[in-house]
Amino acid sequence: MKRVVVGLSGGVDSSVAAYLLKEQGYEVIGLFMKNWHDDSVTISNECPWLEDSNDALLVAQKLGIPFQTVDLSEQYKEKIVDYMFSEYEKGRTPNPDVLCNREIKFDVFMKIALSLGADYVATGHYCRKGEIEVDGKPMYQLLSGVDDNKDQSYFLCQLSQDQLAKSLFPIGALTKPEVREIAAKMELITAEKKDSQGLCFIGKVRLPEFLQQQLQPKDGLIFEVDADNAIYDQKTVNFDSIEEKLAFEAANIQYTPEVAKVVGKHQGAHYFTIGQRKGLNVGGTKEALFIIATDVATNTIYTGQGHSHPGLFKKALFVANDEIHWIRPDLALSNGQKMEVMARIRYRQELQKATLHQFENGMYVAFDAAQSAITQGQFVSWHIGDELIGSGVIS
Structure with a gap:
């Protein structure tokens, strides 16, 4: 019997993943990752880890599998939270869920699982694993989940061959309604539980407040750039190479206050991201304002009206x-x-x-x-x- 450690999150997906593996004859161990202690920045009761760990425990008891909790909050803070702060400070927008999979679930957590003698680690992700042969050696494939509406392969886009080799995705061939149906039939406490929102494992976080713990507010100006500004005139340029052409197409437009008008104030360019529409608190425009650029060096935000603004x-x-x-x-x-x-x-x-x-x-x-x-x-x-x-x- 192969041994599988399942990351039981207290949600319906990982609960059903554990059940299916047990049905398939694996020796299953449930492990809950505790990655966060600070309740002051989560929106009350939206996703408290305590309730999740209790649900995970009840699922393990129902399935008759061993269960324990591992505290990874130190590694999570160092590898995910600190990285997020430093990226926002540089004016970039990190994706904590992708990082959490690469750095925590399929690295730190996987090492713990393997130290418990596990052959595999399983999660409740909606994706599938394939295996082909390349030059006589096995090569693992990351395939999309069957449920188009729930496919989560994107969140695993940074996994390596070594990580995939030791991973199982038991619910990848099922749709969400099918997963809920199995959970209901097995009378699992998580059958009707809402999907968790927000940062991987932290729960639903008020992002500006969360960022304000580390990044100090700084007053700055919000500018609006008109859609028919000359800066968007597509001049025909002749390029010497395809690389030059692509560099031109990928380059950010360098906005300056001269090409725009002031429409409001903000508390720090590092709290905002391209394409964002909420949280600007600027009214009186015909269409909604979208952020088209942020400049953390000058602490400036540039916006444009409507979701078809050329600056986007x-x-x-x-x-x-x-x-x-x-x-x-x-x-x-x-x-x-x-x-x-x-x-x-x-x-x-x-x-x-x-x-x-x-x-x-x-x-x-x-x-x-x-x-x-x-x-x-x-x-x-x-x-x-x-x-x-x-x-x-x-x-």
């Missing part, structure tokens, strides 16, 4: 070499190579047609259609069919 759109993005990650190393591009893929720049975005271009200093992802709110610090993932083959941090 770009056709390409850049990923520096040290931020490129191939789940399928056998498919990695060499300098000068390109590849047609489908890509997405955020969770739940529909896959977009794109071409990867690898150059000496990094990779450009060029989209067939201009994309709204490409955000520094977020992850872009690239796919062939239903397989996620790689990802990178947007720079």
Whole structure:
């Protein structure tokens, strides 16, 4: 019997994952990760870890599997929270859920599981694992979940072959309603439980308050740039190379107060992100204001009216070499190579047609259609069919 450690989060997905593994004849151990102690920044009772750990314990008892709690709050603070603060300070927008999977669940947690003699670690993610042979060796694939509405492969876009080799995703071939149905049939306490929202494991956090613990408020100005400003006039430029053209398409427009008008004040450019509409507290405009750029050096925010404002759109993005990650190393591009893929720049975005271009200093992802709110610090993932083959941090 192979031994599997399941990350029991106290939610319905991981509960059913544990049940299915037990049905398949694995020796199952439930482990709850406690990653956060500070209740002062979570919105009351939205996702208190205590209730979650109790639910996880009750599920383990119901299934008749051993259960324990591991406290990873120190590692979580160091690898996720501190990283988030430093990224926001630089004016980038990190994705804590992707990092949490790479650094905590499939690294720190996986090492604990393997030290307990586990052959595998399982989670309640909606994705699937495939296995093929490349040059006589097994190669693992990260495949999308069958439930299009819940596919979570994007959150695992930074996993390695070593991590995938030891991972199981028992509910990847099921839809959410099917998972709830199994939980109800087994009378699991989590059957009707709402999905948790907010930061991976911290719960529903008031992000500005959370960031204010570390990043001091600084008064600054909010500018509005008109949609028909001359800065958006597409001049025809002749480029000497495809690399030059892509660099031009991926570059951020450099806004200055001269091209805009002051419409309000804010408490710190580092609290805001491209494409954001809420929290600006500026009224009186015909259409909603969207953030089109932030400048943490000058503590300035630039906005534009409406979700089709030209300042929101770009056709390409850049990923520096040290931020490129191939789940399928056998498919990695060499300098000068390109590849047609489908890509997405955020969770739940529909896959977009794109071409990867690898150059000496990094990779450009060029989209067939201009994309709204490409955000520094977020992850872009690239796919062939239903397989996620790689990802990178947007720079």
